[in-house]
Amino acid sequence: MEKTMRTPIIAGNWKLNKTISEAVALTTALKALVAEVSDVEIIVAPPFTALAAVRDAIADSNIHLSAQDVYSEDSGAFTGEVSAPMLKDVGCDYVIIGHSERRQYFDETNESVNQKVKAALAHGLKPIICVGEQLEERESGQTEAVIEDHVTGGTAGLSAAELLSCVIAYEPVWAIGTGKTATPAQAQEVHSFIRGLLTKAYSAEVASQLCIQYGGSVKPENASELMAEPDVDGALVGGASLEAESFAQIVKFDQ
Numbered sequence: 001m002e003k004t005m006r007t008p009i010i011a012g013n014w015k016l017n018k019t020i021s022e023a024v025a026l027t028t029a030l031k032a033l034v035a036e037v038s039d040v041e042i043i044v045a046p047p048f049t050a051l052a053a054v055r056d057a058i059a060d061s062n063i064h065l066s067a068q069d070v071y072s073e074d075s076g077a078f079t080g081e082v083s084a085p086m087l088k089d090v091g092c093d094y095v096i097i098g099h100s101e102r103r104q105y106f107d108e109t110n111e112s113v114n115q116k117v118k119a120a121l122a123h124g125l126k127p128i129i130c131v132g133e134q135l136e137e138r139e140s141g142q143t144e145a146v147i148e149d150h151v152t153g154g155t156a157g158l159s160a161a162e163l164l165s166c167v168i169a170y171e172p173v174w175a176i177g178t179g180k181t182a183t184p185a186q187a188q189e190v191h192s193f194i195r196g197l198l199t200k201a202y203s204a205e206v207a208s209q210l211c212i213q214y215g216g217s218v219k220p221e222n223a224s225e226l227m228a229e230p231d232v233d234g235a236l237v238g239g240a241s242l243e244a245e246s247f248a249q250i251v252k253f254d255q
């Protein structure tokens, strides 16, 4: 499948930012700026506390709701956790799973990522599975090994149909929040490697339909050159998604 057949997916990961009123203000401003966009899937991922308010603010718009994490169990004695049925209930279509900050600070592993991915899929949520190498790993030539480990670990046991309900986000850890973006060529190299892995594990047809986002210091200034690469199908945006204007410019990368 040609890249042009894959709908670009641009997601804003707000991380630990925005009160409810700030979230609604940002969403309301964004909604107006991207109202005419019909060829890009637009997603915002507010913190849990703002999900319901943002759901109401995006009603009847072209913006979709995502959470930033999910727990693998549906219910029970798991103090502090939020489950896939709860996220579905609040109006989420997507959930980010295995973000490098969760791997780094909250002991997320490939196994827990895989359990969360399966829980999300079981309840009709689309997982955005994050993968990416650290700087030392890149510098010591381990990038492909790390990416293979994250991709195969995160997607283990998924059917082709389940895989195609997922998005993979390649986020080199050294580019997240650092202002240091991967070059378009560096991003393309890893995206094409990921598509190759999934071609082997599934088929060329399945791999060619999967959306692979790039994340790590995506800004209005670099979005279109990254998106021009043949295997870069979208962006997972942190810092630049906290302002309506800059996120809208990224969403409109091709205008």
Ligand code: PGA
Binding pocket: 013, 171, 175, 176, 177, 178, 179, 215, 216, 217, 218, 236, 237, 238, 239, 240
């Ligand atoms: P950044 O974050 O755009 O602030 O680098 C990206 C991410 O962590 O998803």
